[in-house]
Amino acid sequence: MYQAVSDAAIALFLEKGFEKVPVAEVAAAADISKPTLFRYFPAKEDLVLHRFADHVDEAARVVTERPAKRSPLDALQCHFLDGLERRDPVTGLCDNAHVLAFHRLLYGTPSLVARLYAYQERSERALGKALGETVGEPLGETLGEPLGETPPDGQALAARLAAGQIIAVQRILALENWHRIDAGESAEAVWPDAVVAANRAFGQLRSGLARYA
Known part of the structure; x- marks a missing residue:
């Protein structure tokens, strides 16, 4: 229904x-x-x-179901790169005519864009919870802070902050891809740059904001 x-x-x-x-x-x-x-x-x-309902807890599922010994950030990066390879519409790298029409409807309607942020906030909460449950695993190493050395309240906040940054990175990468597709480029032409941008973005997540400190 x-x-x-x-x-x-x-x-x-x-x-x-x-x-x-x-x-x-x-x-x-x-x-x-x-x-x-x-x-x-x-x-x-x-x-x-x-159409985004199934994706609300996608990042959280990637973290929860990742292979043993793979860090959350590594799992999320691999998942995003796989999405680019498959031309998953969620990555913005899809030039299917129906997908393009849907994205133009979405991003061209202010009330839909505002509602989309509510869905992304739910994604952040789900991912933050999943990251918080990985304390004691390789999470701190990949996100730049040894979470095991901070009190529980600090760990929860760190997980929520990390989730917000990760979801924001994925959103910005998808938007950049979509803008190029919407301007007339093919997914095949954009794909190499999209991969480079994704790897660079996840690298920045690992290194933090030292460049701007």
């Missing part, structure tokens, strides 16, 4: 524009009542952002 209603809504939004389609029209297209629609989607924006 979630997928069917979301797909119906996105089709209407792409055809007419997000602001020009009332929720009642979406409900009619999905053959459900308006109150039923709101039981599934609390806000109109969620009809579009449902």
